[in-house]
Amino acid sequence: MRKTSGFLIILFSILISTGAFGQFSRFGVKAGLNMSNMTVEGNNDQNLKFGLHAGVFNKIMILDKFAVQPELLYSSKGFKNNFDESLIADGEAKFNLSYIDLPVKLVYYLAEDFSFQFGPYVGYMLNANVDTDAEVLNYFNIDSQDEIDRDRFNAIDFGLTGGLSFELAPLVVGFNYNIGLTQVAKDNEPTEEMLGDAKNTVIQIYAGILF
16 A cells, blocks of 8 residues: 555656646646457457546646646556357456556647647556456356456556547547557466466547646
């Protein structure tokens, strides 16, 4: 718990202090839909898991068409495994991972109210669980949510994010695509046998307000 609190304090300090170096900055809040998956062999669009992200951001203008935008977000990731084509089971299992993410984006304005955003992100895993809802042999029902020891995963998720944003002041809408560069499972753990070198991928659609 102390490690988590310390990490959040560092992230929040970066978000606040960065504004001091900008010529002009505006804070905002944002929230939206996550469509997450992992680069597990055989995964496709049917394995997308729906979740949420929400948090705050600071848009700092550095030139007429350029800005830096640090964000602090709660983000749910993972993937869904369908058993519909199995002869034994019918249903699904959701592999749920929760993170605190800090993206730092370079923003380029293609027009006054339309921008392209790209940059790195670093995430800190909060918890992990598997949510199963399936029927086995058309008789046994499984409806459970099982926690997975967070120590079996790499706590830090590093990757890249890019997307487009539309500003209809004070409303902001947009989408991002996040691709992880860090293996989710920790080496020599049972999670590595299940996930291999899989990494997070997330499509985000959001709306926010600038103050």
